[in-house]
Amino acid sequence: MSFQPVKFYQTGTFTVGNRLLAPDQRSVQANMERTNSLNSGHRACQGCGEALGARYAIDAAMHATDKQMVAVNATGCLEVFSTPYPETSWQVPWIHSLFGNAAAVATGVSAALKVKRQKGVSGDVRVVAQGGDGGTTDIGFGCLSGMFERNDDVLYICYDNGGYMNTGIQRSSATPPAARTATTMPVGPEPGxxxxxxxxxxxxxxxxxxxxxxxxxxxxxxxxxxxVRKAMTFRGARYIHILVPCPLGWGTASDETLRMSRLAKETGLFPVFEAERGELTHSTKIRRLLPVEEYLRPQKRFAHLFGKTPAVDTIARLQAIADKNIRKYDLLEKEAN
Amino acid sequence: MNKPFAITLDPGSSLANRTGTWRTERPVYVNRLPPCNNQCPAGEDIQGWLFHAESGNYEKAWQHLTKDNPFPAIMGRVCYHTCEGACNRANLDSAVGINSVERFLGDEAIKRKWKLVQPAAESGKHVLIVGGGPSGMSAAYHLRRLGHRVTVYEAGPMLGGMMRFGIPKYRLPREVLDAEMQRVVEMGVEVKLNAKVDNIQETMKAGNFDAAFLAVGAHIGKRTNIPAGAVSKIVDAVSVLRSMEGEEKPMLGRRVVVYGGGNTAIDVARTAKRMGAEPIIVYRRTRDKMPAHDFEVEEAMQEGVMIKWLSTIKKAGDASITVEKMELDANGFPQPTGEIETLEADSVVLALGQDVDLGLLEGVPGLEVTDGVVKVDANMMTGHAGIFAGGDMVPTERNITVGVGHGKKAAKNIDAWLRGITYVAPPKPPVATFERLNTWYYSDAPKTVRPMLDIIRRQSTFEEVQGGLDETNALFEARRCLSCGNCFECDNCYGVCPDNAVIKLGPGKGFQFNYDYCKGCGLCVSECPCGAINMVPENN
Structure with missing residues (x-):
């Protein structure tokens, strides 16, 4: 059973809260008692999608585990802006080691907690590892794959903003095609x-x-x-990949962070789905399908596609990626008969 | 000092880092005027009462509504709901059915016998109200609520004015009208029926009144000079509609010609249809130029009322009339063509507008009458201090809702005048426009349609044509409200702030910005569904 959107309650479940819903139907973020795992005073840029995504996810995990959890953090924006020694914004048990080894550290923490639990020293404490796309898809990928393969009891959350943002916006393996970064400049026959x-x-x-x-x-x-809540009902390795727009790296206004993530989903460029044991079990349908141009045009990292002569071929190739996602992940509502 | 290896400092919190200093602009919560409220002639806080209806608290919604308008069940039937024409939701799917929710609340109040608020304290002042119609009874209610003693002089045998003697039963059932009038009387309003005021100054003096509000309406049907034979029957629409309330129903014959194009023409034609006649409306211009509301024209035509466009009556014979065909000139005015046609007619009903009976005002110093209506200033006061006027007898658009609005406005001004001050209306905030909404957040929900009475029964009985909503769909309809320009506690700002710089104060208390940490990113502004947050530049 997947997430059931609530309809006809003015804003239903589109907004963060809704006074018309029963208390048990409300979100963790709407709660006055939410953990605020990532507290005020952090040094993330204005309108940071990652800071928002991290609080959303870790607050939800804290709620799901009744605050019995440890967070393991890879190096990256999230660690740099939240924890400049000796200050921290984290209000959860939190450990940071290196850039590439968050999955391995999480495996170790999980094993240690298992031993403590067996010895009766502690209760059931869960482990959540988190990192950006650089620490996950590039540098930490070997450790992550190992964690998956061993099925260690860890939820790994990747906050994907499509590049190495705090070191100056270099390309990562999660950077979308045609995007400008410091290392993929918009020059030559295939810019970006x-x-x-x-x-x-x-x-x-x-x-x-x-x-x-x-x-x-x-x-x-x-x-x-x-x-996140559902992931905490499983034992073994779990993975959640969250798209988090970066106003600095994408070249968007700081108040457009949510709009950009909405557009990424509504164009089909970022498929939103769930899978269990390798099989697709549910996809979140597109509400109002839009062409990819709607998503690309507001971002300065794609500005070179919309110059005097728009790069129609490149835009068409990006549209093809979206179309494939829509097919592959079944992102459209079936026509009502 | 017992610290781990290589650690020299105690762990600190990032709360020491006041990121609010980064800000160049700050978000502030604002309230804007919803377009429905801005439009309402009775000055209702529509969004305010819908807010309570949304959570199913209908009594609170009704109490909130009746602060401005004591007649929701009447309004829910006869108001032309221009609020719905202004509704921002029309740009999304279709306007919120404000009128049907209002009617539901009004009917619930009658069913559950909810009472209006009693005045907290008596002022000792006594106000005379002349005319127990929408405007007079609205003023009576508001003045009573403010603690004044109120006496209503009504020339007719019952309260209601044009709501009783002008609006047919199929649009406003009399038990609904009686219930809402009675509720105002129960607040302690004194009523004198069959008490026509012939001289306002004498009545005021005799009753020792401190102020008066005149709302006698416009009950004299306008005549026009139609050459007619000795036996041709020419009557005016107001008299026909009035006599429908008495024992003796008007005798109009089979072929009834109604002359005019306003809502009264439609009302009288539909009334004639229900009495078994074959009404035909003769109007000198075209449908799009007709002053009657189009939905009423549509309903009349569905019921079998015939309409002859671009025609004027030249003369009336014994059993027929002669009409001349007109054509519109470049300015849209009808011009005669000389083309003549004869129509069968047992009677002609003139629905050409109404005049005010100003007899009671003779000899009042300072009072000015222009074009047959009484001149009032911005505070609803006539040229004579202490005498106020409103409704159809002052220059205005003539409908029930406007009358009710005049009653409220006059009551506020009379109250101020009695206390020796001038009422100053609070400044209106700017209107909440559609462009300021983030409509992504609203559920897709098309309008609920009210049931209509079956056509055969509409042609032959005076049963109410339009039905009401039941609880489920009234709730659904209320929840379609977008709450334009005013916070409805969706928690979006509280949720979307990446810096936890929004403090939630709890249900009903709203939110507050924590400017120590707000970086001024503007996400809360962009993601506020109803546009209730503004970004303003920092000055320092």
Whole structure:
């Protein structure tokens, strides 16, 4: 049974809260008692999608585990802006080691907690590992794959903003094709990031046939919280991939973060779905299908596609990716008969 | 000092880092005027009462509504609901059915016998109200609520004015009218029926009144000079509609010609249809130029009322009339063509507008009458201090809702005048426009349609044509409200802030910004569904 949107309650489950819903139907974020795992005073840029996504996800995990959890953090924006020694914004048990080893550290923490539990020293404490796309899809990928393959009892959350943002916006393997970064400048016959083969880690996680894989965006809080809560009902390796727009790296206004994630989903460029043991079990349907141009045009990293002579071929190739996602992940509502 | 290896500092919290200093613009919560409220002639806080209806608290919704308008069950039937024409939701799917929710609340109040608020304290002042119609009874209610003693002089045998003697039963059932009039009387309003005021100054003096509100309406049907034979029957629409309330129903014959194009023409034609006649409306211009509301024209035509466009009556014979065909000139005015036609007619009903009976005002110093209506200032006061006027007898658009609005406005001004001050209306905030909404967040929900009475029964009986909503669909309809320009506690700002810089104060208390940490990203502004947050530049 997947997340059931509530209809006809003015805003239903589209908004963060809704006074018309019964208390048990409300979101964690609407609660005055939410953990605020990532507290005020952090140094993320204005309108940071990752800061928002991390609080959404970790608050939901804290709620699901009744605060019995440990967070393991890879190096990256999230760690740098939240924890400049000796200050931290984290209000959860939190550990940071290196850039590439978050999955391995989480495996170790999980093993240690298992021993403590067996010895009766502690109760059932769960482990959540988190990192950006650089620490997950590039540098930490070996550790992550190992964690999946061993089916260690860890929920790994990747906040995907499509590049190495705090070091100056370099390309990662999650950077979308044609996007400008510091290392993929809009010059030459194929400006921006080359199309390549792509590396969609949720699909790779599914190939490991781990208990649970899901994607989410910061624009759909209720869907995100549902997926974190559901992930905590499984034992073994779980993976959630959250799209988090980066105003700095994408070249968007700081108030457009949610709009950009909404557009990524509504165009089909970012498929939102769930899979269990390697099989697709549910996809969040597109509400109002839009052409990819709607998503690309507001972003300065794609500005070179919309110059004096628009790069129609490149836009068409990006549209083809969206179309394929829509087919592959079944993103459209079936026509009502 | 007992610290781990290589650690020299105690862990601190990022709360030491006041990121509010980064800000160049700050978000502030604002309230804007919803277009429905802005449009309402009776000054209802529509969005305010819908807010309570949304959570199913109908009594609270009704209490909130009746602060401005004591007649929701009447309004829910006869108001032309221009609020729905202004509704921002029309740009999304279709306007919120405000009128049907209002009627539901009004009917619930009658069913459950909810009472209006009693005045907290008596002022000791006594106000005379002349005319127990929508405007007079609205003023009576508001003045009573403010603690004044109120006496209504009504020339007719019952309260209601044009609501009783002008609006047919099939649009406003009399038990609904009686219930809402009675509720105002129960607040302690004194009523004198069959008490026509012939001289306002004498009546005021005799009763020792401190102020007066005149709302006698416009009950004299306008005549026009139609050459007619000795036996031709020419009557006016107001008299026909009035006599429908008495024992002796009007005798109009089989072929009834109604002359005019306003709502009264439609009302009288539909009334004639229900009495078994074959009404035909003769109007000198075209449908799009007709002053009657189009939905009423549509309903009349569905019921079998015939309409002859672009025609004027030249003369009336014994059993027929002669009409001349007209054509519109470049300015849209009808011009005669000389083309003549004869129509069978047992009677002609003139629905050409109404005049005010101003007899009671003779000899009042300072009082001015222009074009047959009484001149009033912005505070609804006539040229004579202490005498106020409203409704159809002052220059205005003539309908029930406007009358009710005049009653409320006059009551506020009379109250201020009695206390020796001038009432100043609070400034209106800017209107909440559609462009300021983030409509992504609203559920897709098309309008609920009210049931209509079956056509055969509409042609032969005076049963109410339009049905009401039941609880489920009234609730659904209320929840379609977008709450334009005013916070409805959706928690979006509280949720979407990446810096936890929005403080939730709890149900009914709203939110507050924590400017120590707000970086001014503007996400809360963009993601506020109803546009209740503004971004303003920082000055320092």
């Amino acid at each position: 990031n080359p199309f390549g083969q792509g590396k969609f880690v949720p699909a790779i996680a599914m190939a490991h046939e781990i208990p649970y894989v899901a994607t989410a965006t910061v624009a759909d809080l209720r869907d995100l919280e549902y997926k």
